[in-house]
Structure formats: C-alpha cells, structure tokens
Amino acid sequence: MDSDELIRHVAGDLELYVQSGTVNPDVVGDALADAAFGERIAGFGDLLYLHLLLDAETVAFAEKLPGRLRSLNTGTKTERTLVRSEVSERIDWGETIQARNERNPDDTTLFVTQSRYENYDLAENIVLKRAANILERGLRLWEEELQQYDWDSGWTDDILERTRATLERNRNLDRIREPETNEPSSRMLTTALQAREPLYRDAAEVVIRYNGTVGGQSDPELIEELLKKTLIVPLDDNGGPSRMYSTLFELYILFAVIRGLERQLDQAASVSPIAADRGAVATFSLGPNTTIRVYYEQAATADGFSFLGHGGSDPTRREEVQRRYVETVKMLPGAGGKTATNRPDVLLVVEHEEAVVPQLAFPIEGKYQDSAHGDQTVKQGIREALEYIAYMRHDGVLVHPDKREWYGAAESPQGAVAFNDRAETVGSVTTPALELFEASAAQAGGEAAMERWLERVRLTLGMPE
Numbered sequence: 001m002d003s004d005e006l007i008r009h010v011a012g013d014l015e016l017y018v019q020s021g022t023v024n025p026d027v028v029g030d031a032l033a034d035a036a037f038g039e040r041i042a043g044f045g046d047l048l049y050l051h052l053l054l055d056a057e058t059v060a061f062a063e064k065l066p067g068r069l070r071s072l073n074t075g076t077k078t079e080r081t082l083v084r085s086e087v088s089e090r091i092d093w094g095e096t097i098q099a100r101n102e103r104n105p106d107d108t109t110l111f112v113t114q115s116r117y118e119n120y121d122l123a124e125n126i127v128l129k130r131a132a133n134i135l136e137r138g139l140r141l142w143e144e145e146l147q148q149y150d151w152d153s154g155w156t157d158d159i160l161e162r163t164r165a166t167l168e169r170n171r172n173l174d175r176i177r178e179p180e181t182n183e184p185s186s187r188m189l190t191t192a193l194q195a196r197e198p199l200y201r202d203a204a205e206v207v208i209r210y211n212g213t214v215g216g217q218s219d220p221e222l223i224e225e226l227l228k229k230t231l232i233v234p235l236d237d238n239g240g241p242s243r244m245y246s247t248l249f250e251l252y253i254l255f256a257v258i259r260g261l262e263r264q265l266d267q268a269a270s271v272s273p274i275a276a277d278r279g280a281v282a283t284f285s286l287g288p289n290t291t292i293r294v295y296y297e298q299a300a301t302a303d304g305f306s307f308l309g310h311g312g313s314d315p316t317r318r319e320e321v322q323r324r325y326v327e328t329v330k331m332l333p334g335a336g337g338k339t340a341t342n343r344p345d346v347l348l349v350v351e352h353e354e355a356v357v358p359q360l361a362f363p364i365e366g367k368y369q370d371s372a373h374g375d376q377t378v379k380q381g382i383r384e385a386l387e388y389i390a391y392m393r394h395d396g397v398l399v400h401p402d403k404r405e406w407y408g409a410a411e412s413p414q415g416a417v418a419f420n421d422r423a424e425t426v427g428s429v430t431t432p433a434l435e436l437f438e439a440s441a442a443q444a445g446g447e448a449a450m451e452r453w454l455e456r457v458r459l460t461l462g463m464p465e
Helices: 003-016 044-054 056-068 093-103 123-141 143-148 157-169 171-175 186-193 198-213 220-230 241-265 317-329 374-391 439-461
Strands: 021-023 075-084 110-119 232-234 282-285 290-296 346-352 362-367 415-419 428-430 434-438
Touching (some): 093 110, 123 186, 123 198, 232 241, 241 290, 241 362, 374 415
Antiparallel strands (some): 021 232, 075 110
C-alpha cells in the first residue's frame, strides 16, 4: 500500500487534517461532493477559515499587501464649522449670511468656515479594510498552527511576520473607518471589483470568498472548490517518504476506527479538526449518560490520561529518563513543535455519568512497514502497544497496577496494533492483550476489535446490548 493508495483511502476525511502538511489540489475525496458533509464537523467554520488562509490567492494578497498600501485612493471632504471672531479657515460667505440671519443679523463676529481634508472612507477602501480584518482574525485564530508547522502552502515566516506587522501598524489602514455590520455592501464590492488598482480587486475577491465559505453566505460549490484546492496531505517531516507514509497510515487507521464505531453504534460521529492539542477528533453517544471520545496522537490529557511517570506514581527509571528527555529537547532552539513522546496513535476514552472510566481506555498503534524495516516495525508496534497498556495512567495513577488486570485475565484485549500489508499477509490475530490486524483487514479487523471492545464497555457499565 503506497502513499497514493493511502491518500485515496483517506481523502474523504482529509479536510479534518490541519497539522504539518502540504496543500495538494490533486487529492479529491468523495465526501467533498456532498454539500452537507460539513454539518458533521464541529468548528467547521474555523476549519474553512484555515483553508481560506492556505488558498494561494489569499497568500498572494497578503504577500503584496505591504507594498500596495503605500498609496490608497482618497477623496476630498469638506467640513463646515460655525465659529466666532477668530477665523483660521476659508469663510463660506453664503453659509455665513444664512447663519447670521437665522441667529442675529447684527452679529458680525459669527462666521461659517470651510476645511477640506483627504477622505479615506471610500467604498473600495471599506472593502480593503474588511479584507484586512478577515486576514488579521484568521492569522490570530490559527496562529499556533501556522507558526508551529511547516506548511508547504506559500506561507513563510517572513510573509507571516510582514503581514502581521502591516495589519497592526499601517497608518493608511488606520485612517479607514471600521466597516459597519452590513458592510461592505454589494455596491461597494462592485466598485472595488471595477477599480483600476489590483489591490482593491484582490481585496474584493478575498471578501467574496470569505462570505461564501466562512461568513454565513454558504456557497457549496465555493466551499467544495476551496477544499479541493487546499486539501492537506502530511509532509514527510524531514524523515523520508516512510515518515509521510506512516502519518497517512495512522490517519487511515484512525478513520477506519471511527467508521467501525459508526457502524457498530449506528450513528454518525461528531468530529472535530485534527489540530494541535484541540481535543478529541470524534465523539459518540453510548446512551444518555455515556460518551465515547476518539483521540489522535494525543495522551488525552484533557481527560486525565498520560503514558509517562509524573513523580507521585513512582515512575520507573526508563520513564523518568523519557520524561526528562522530552522536557529538555523542547528547550532547544529549533527543536520544532513536535517531540516524540509515549502516546498511542489512537486512544478511545469512555466517560460514564460525567466521570472517565480509566480501565476502559483502549490504545491503538498504527505501524507502517517499509521494505527495509518491515518485521522490526511490527515488533516495535507490539512492544509500544503493550507499554501503553502497562504504563497508562489516569490522574497520575496507574490504570492497571496489577498485570493480571490487563494481560491474560481480561474479558477481551486491552489494545490493538494495525500495520500495512506485506507480501507475507497474516490478516488479523487476537492475543490475550492485543488485537493485531493488517490494512487489508482494517475494516473487518478494526470493526471486530471495536465490537469486542464495545461489548466489554457495556458489560463493565452494566448497559444493555
């Protein structure tokens, strides 16, 4: 199973993936053809905002903005002021005589003066200010992701820095008033689209794309086009092609697990973007007081889980070394935002009557075997999965302090390992501790694993089938 095949399998769900990746317009998932697909995604508007930022036209608009703002269209506005005695501006004698007649014809100290100044509040400038506000809010909303990850989308550190500085401190932008709630109007947008200067035409296009995707004027065709143009595929993370394949395979397993739960529970998952520390990817309802949460590449810290020692639970030396290693590496300049830690690729968590049930947590490890390290990769995955079960903690306390609770004495396996197909396929294997299955059996094997796990969940909680 190569990267192209993996991409084809997960393309329908890749709109959720917002971590380190490359924007690939050639990846089109079947889900993008469904105008209602976004209804199942929590925070879909924020997700579309990121895709709008990643659009090449938005990046080009931001890159050219600093130079273009040096000269804006302005008009001349006349302001009339009623003054007495001292006059420093031009006198409007017609208005002065009228004002004296209305107040006191004999008052020769009363004058109406005229002052002219540049007016920046033209229709096209209101459109420009709105486009700048859209850009500023989007960069703030996705600041962590845009800074932490190496997007191959046109954004660079220099463009991000210049854009933020321009939006925060440009005098010409500051001279334009803030748009009203219903602005820019259709007429303002038309004026900007017909302007001679590319700045205004491009600003109008940004506003129109925003309105049709994020801004409430939902345009299914525009949303589909935007996602197709900016669908994110994982980068190789400087680790060679196998690293990219590994991430894609993890996503493949994640989505296979979610689909398996959807079929077993006969309900659509409520899903959220796969972003930096943004919580569960999918949630399910298992009755009125029970929730299942699916995490990707996280230790589910929000639910109190960890896979390294935290002092109070008497960690082993190996765990303590790993914990200090992670803390130390994060302090190094240029070490990057992602540090390998002991955490499963997928983790299922159960909450019952507003309390997490730690012993029902189910870690799943996905391992992509390349031609050079195939067997070793599988063995590593098995070892890691067993360690996740053995060292899993909730609120700092070991979930399985006695190995008999998780190895050999359990009603069903406590975790799973999925690996991609090789020539010597074995399909799926069940051991006392683990479910093992290959990609070709991911749907069947994964669903069978989910069925057995759900049976254990219901049995533990005393719930009916």
